[in-house]
Structures are given as structure tokens and as C-alpha cells.
Amino acid sequence: xxxxxxxxxxxxxxxxxxxxxxxxxxxxxxxxxxxxxxxxxxxxxxxxxxxxxxxxxxxxxxxxxxxxxxxxxxxxxxxxxxxxxxxxxxxxxxxxxxxxxxxxxxxxxxxxxxxxxxxxxxxxxxxxxxxxxxxxxxxxxxxxxxxxxxxxxxxxxxxxxxxxxxxxxxxxxxxxxxxxxxxxxxxxxxxxxxxxxxxxxxxxxxxxxxxxxxxxxxxxxxxxxxxxxxxxxxxxxxxxxxxxxxxxxxxxxxxxxxxxxxxxxxxxxxxxxxxxx
Numbered sequence: 696x697x698x699x700x701x702x703x704x705x706x707x708x709x710x711x712x713x714x715x716x717x718x719x720x721x722x723x724x725x726x727x728x729x730x731x732x733x734x735x736x737x738x739x740x741x742x743x744x745x746x747x748x749x750x751x752x753x754x755x756x757x758x759x760x761x762x763x764x765x766x767x768x769x770x771x772x773x774x775x776x777x778x779x780x781x782x783x784x785x786x787x788x789x790x791x792x793x794x795x796x797x798x799x800x801x802x803x804x805x806x807x808x809x810x811x812x813x814x815x816x817x818x819x820x821x822x823x824x825x826x827x828x829x830x831x832x833x834x835x836x837x838x839x840x841x842x843x844x845x846x847x848x849x850x851x852x853x854x855x856x857x858x859x860x861x862x863x864x865x866x867x868x869x870x871x872x873x874x875x876x877x878x879x880x881x882x883x884x885x886x887x888x889x890x891x892x893x894x895x896x897x898x899x900x901x902x903x904x905x906x907x908x909x910x911x912x913x914x915x916x917x918x919x920x921x922x923x924x925x926x927x928x929x930x931x932x933x934x935x936x937x938x939x940x941x942x943x944x945x946x947x948x949x950x951x952x953x954x955x956x957x958x959x960x961x962x963x964x965x966x967x968x969x970x971x972x
Contacts, residue, residue: 715791719784726776734768737775741889744827748835756882767883774890782812807904814956818900819893826896826948827889833944835878892945895938899953906960917965928954 730737745753758764777784785808793801910917920927931953932946939945 711794712791715787718787719780722780722783722787723773723777726778726780727773728776729779730772730776731768734772737771738768740823741771741886744823744889745831745885747828748831754835754878754880756880756885758882763883767886771886771890807908811901811904814900814904815897818897821900821952822893822896826945827892829948830892830940830942830945833942834940837942888940892939896949899935899938899949900956902953902956903960903963906957907964910961910964917961920964921961927957931957 742753758767789804793804796804906920909915910920928950931950935946935950935953939949
């Protein structure tokens with residue numbers, strides 16, 4: 696640890712922590728305000744997978760309460776602002792934490808920090824560009840293709856003899872062609888769905904770093920992790936099924952890249968020397 700850290704009293708440590716947290720929160724606030732100014736662009740990015748899934752004709756999203764649209768914009772701007780201000784906020788927290796670490800520990804953290812940020816961004820991009828349009832298309836057409844249409848059994852006979860030939864004018868299409876399930880998605884739920892899966896894929900792409908850390912630190916031998924491949928793949932499938940929506944497309948879209956990154960982590964960890972235990 697540094698000499699300055701050892702000379703600081705408890706009160707000075709708490710005061711330094713308070714200053715770092717205030718600076719980090721200010722960074723988040725500035726990022727949120729910037730996102731409010733760019734809110735239309737941000738929501739266009741969120742809508743993009745739905746537009747791709749429908750060939751440029753996405754269904755409208757509905758709000759079910761007066762403040763829902765306003766509250767959703769605020770939440771999204773705070774979340775995106777926190778992400779954009781993340782490097783600055785993490786740097787402020789790192790200034791406080793690093794004063795209590797040895798130089799070798801600080802080097803270890805710095806070694807993994809940049810790859811973690813890059814892999815998180817790649818995971819989010821992979822979800823938005825590849826997975827999200829496929830998932831949206833699956834959910835949009837599933838109900839219409841698998842939950843049938845309005846039946847025509849006896850409709851003409853009942854209409855002539857029991858309804859007086861004048862059925863209620865509700866439908867604009869004849870029975871047999873009316874989809875019984877039409878997608879009407881709520882704005883809050885759509886934004887939450889996309890945001891949550893973005894986080895899941897970003898975290899899932901951290902797999903190689905976890906494997907590298909376990910292998911190079913000597914906590915788990917690389918040869919042992921290679922021998923447990925089949926069990927690791929099973930665990931990844933289970934975790935993907937829990938974290939993603941209940942459809943096989945989303946599960947496999949997360950599980951396969953995670954397992955591929957697991958193999959990458961094994962390859963890189965195998966080239967490093969674990970520390971002696």
C-alpha cells in the first residue's frame with residue numbers, strides 16, 4: 696500500500712470516499728442530462744431491432760397510464776447516462792480503492808478492466824445487431840401462427856337462423872382470416888425487455904475473463920476446466936434458460952457464444968503460468 700494511504704485517518708478515508716461518490720454521481724447526472732437531449736436518438740436505437748424484425752413496419756407501442764412515457768424516458772436516460780459516464784465514475788471509485796492495494800494488485804485490476812469493458816460492449820452489440828431482431832420476429836409471429844384464427848364452424852347457419860342475419864359489426868374481416876392474437880406491446884415492458892437482455896449478454900461475454908482469472912490465479916487448473924467441458928456446457932445452458940425469455944432461440948443465442956468464449960478463455964489461460972499455491 697502507498698504511504699499516503701497508511702497515514703490517512705478513518706475520518707479522512709470516509710471524507711475521500713464521500714468526495715469520490717459525489718464526483719461519480721455528478722458524472723451520472725451529467726450523462727443523464729446529455730441523454731435527455733439525445734432521447735429521440737436513444738429510443739431510435741431501442742426501436743431498431745423491432746423495425747428490422749418487421750421490415751420497417753413495426754407495430755406501435757402503447758402506454759397504459761398518463762405518466763408512463765415520461766417515466767420511461769427518465770429511466771432510460773438515467774441508465775444510459777450511467778453507462779456513458781461509467782469510465783469516469785469507475786475512475787473516481789478506483790482512486791479510492793487503489794490507495795489500499797499493493798502495486799501488484801493494482802496491475803492485476805488494470806489488466807482486466809479494459810478487456811471487461813470491450814467484451815461488455817461486444818455483448819451488447821451482438822444482442823442488438825444479431826439476436827434482438829430474430830427474437831422480436833419470433834415473438835411477433837408466434838401467436839399469429841400457432842394460436843390459430845377465428846373458427847368458421849356453423850357461423851353462417853347461426854348468423855341466418857339465430858342472429859337474424861345481422862351479426863354485430865365488430866370484425867372487419869370474415870371469420871377464418873382474423874388473427875386471434877395481435878401484437879400490442881407496452882412501451883415500458885418492451886424497453887425493460889431489451890435493456891435486461893442487453894445487460895445479460897454484456898455480462899455473459901465476460902466468460903473468458905472469468906476463465907482466465909481462475910486459470911492464471913491457480914484457483915482452478917486449466918486441465919481441470921478442460922476436463923469439465925461437458926458439465927460447463929450444461930451449466931451454461933441452464934443459466935441461459937433462466938436469464939433469457941422462454942424460447943429456444945434466445946437461450947441458444949446466449950449459450951453458444953458463452954461456450955465459445957469459455958473455450959477462448961481456456962486457450963488464453965493455458966498460455967499463462969498460474970501463481971504457485
